[in-house]
Amino acid sequence: xxxxxxxxxxxxxxxxxxxxxxxxxxxxxxxxxxxxxxxxxxxxxxxxxxxxxxxxxxxxxxxxxxxxxxxxxxxxxxxxxxxxxxxxxxxxxxxxxxxxxxxxxxxxxxxxxxxxxxxxxxxxxxxxxxxxxxxxxxxxxxxxxxxxxxxxxxxxxxxxxxxxxxxxxxxxxxxxxxxxxxxxxxx
Amino acid sequence: xxxxxxxxxxxxxxxxxxxxxxxxxxxxxxxxxxxxxxxxxxxxxxxxxxxxxxxxxxxxxxxxxxxxxxxxxxxxxxxxxxxxxxxxxxxxxxxxxxxxxxxxxxxxxxxxxxxxxxxxxxxxxxxxxxxxxxxxxxxxxxxxxxxxxxxxxxxxxxxxxxxxxxxxxxxxxxxxxxxxxxxx
Numbered sequence: 001x002x003x004x005x006x007x008x009x010x011x012x013x014x015x016x017x018x019x020x021x022x023x024x025x026x027x028x029x030x031x032x033x034x035x036x037x038x039x040x041x042x043x044x045x046x047x048x049x050x051x052x053x054x055x056x057x058x059x060x061x062x063x064x065x066x067x068x069x070x071x072x073x074x075x076x077x078x079x080x081x082x083x084x085x086x087x088x089x090x091x092x093x094x095x096x097x098x099x100x101x102x103x104x105x106x107x108x109x110x111x112x113x114x115x116x117x118x119x120x121x122x123x124x125x126x127x128x129x130x131x132x133x134x135x136x137x138x139x140x141x142x143x144x145x146x147x148x149x150x151x152x153x154x155x156x157x158x159x160x161x162x163x164x165x166x167x168x169x170x171x172x173x174x175x176x177x178x179x180x181x182x183x184x185x186x187x
Numbered sequence: 188x189x190x191x192x193x194x195x196x197x198x199x200x201x202x203x204x205x206x207x208x209x210x211x212x213x214x215x216x217x218x219x220x221x222x223x224x225x226x227x228x229x230x231x232x233x234x235x236x237x238x239x240x241x242x243x244x245x246x247x248x249x250x251x252x253x254x255x256x257x258x259x260x261x262x263x264x265x266x267x268x269x270x271x272x273x274x275x276x277x278x279x280x281x282x283x284x285x286x287x288x289x290x291x292x293x294x295x296x297x298x299x300x301x302x303x304x305x306x307x308x309x310x311x312x313x314x315x316x317x318x319x320x321x322x323x324x325x326x327x328x329x330x331x332x333x334x335x336x337x338x339x340x341x342x343x344x345x346x347x348x349x350x351x352x353x354x355x356x357x358x359x360x361x362x363x364x365x366x367x368x369x370x371x
Binding site: 004007009010013024027096097103174175 | 211214215218222223224226227243247248249251252253256257266269270272273274276277279280281309312313316325326329334335336337345346347348349
């Protein structure tokens with residue numbers, strides 16, 4: 001095997017040109033991006049809660065107010081679910097762990113994210129449906145306008161579900177890649 | 188003072204306080220000592236040069252970010268390679284693999300290893316070896332790359348989290364897989 005080793009290490013490598021200041025900034029930027037993403041997720045939920053909560057209180061029509069209240073409650077539920085179940089953002093396993101443990105953690109996080117993304121229609125979108133339907137029927141009754149209103153939301157929700165499903169598929173491909181050669185860790 | 192020793196003062200200082208000066212010093216030591224090996228490691232994971240550069244940057248960033256957690260319980264060398272391989276495994280898993288279209292010239296590589304002077308230029312032989320390594324499953328790839336970088340079985344076991352005997356067995360199997368054409 002020494003032939004292989006000689007061949008492998010006998011490579012000319014240019015000395016690395018690393019700007020530690022730039023690396024530091026990149027590291028800090030990365031942390032800021034994570035923090036910002038978490039704030040956006042929670043902030044968006046709070047915004048919807050406050051806005052629709054306000055509509056619920058001040059809308060003269062009781063039924064429409066109920067619909068707004070249901071949307072605010074849905075936002076509360078979804079924000080709570082995000083905080084409890086974890087963010088939908090990229091996977092972060094501890095890179096300083098032993099590889100076997102790192103891979104286990106990485107796979108577990110991927111599976112968790114895949115589950116979350118696949119079930120977005122149920123836990124993220126479905127809670128808003130009662131509120132949206134109530135508002136539509138309260139405002140437009142049974143007719144073309146309410147169908148249009150509901151249709152717009154259906155397209156928007158469908159788009160969100162599709163994007164998340166695509167995200168889940170990409171993560172599944174990553175997971176499949178990590179599963180290949182798994183026998184090496186188990187033996 | 189040997190800054191790279193697990194018991195070095197700088198390593199323990201770093202664990203006590205995230206001093207920028209100490210962190211920078213240690214990072215410079217890492218780049219000076221392991222840059223070549225880490226670059227080769229990237230070649231063992233990614234075929235495309237741009238992807239190798241991207242992986243290298245990710246590794247530097249991960250090392251810089253993780254340095255405050257280094258407590259000197261393992262040697263700096265094994266810690267650095269642990270981070271590097273973990274980042275590399277994640278990196279390759281994020282890309283959709285494109286099947287290799289050029290047949291790997293394993294016979295040519297075997298001939299070269301038998302008679303390096305006449306058969307094949309070393310750069311080409313290295314490329315073929317790297318291609319063979321990239322075809323291995325993740326853990327096997329890590330094992331052989333660390334072995335080629337001169338890590339002992341015990342060190343490899345420590346980095347990966349396998350038993351030393353398991354490492355020996357697996358290395359032997361990989362040697363047979365890679366080298367079966369070497370000695371027909």
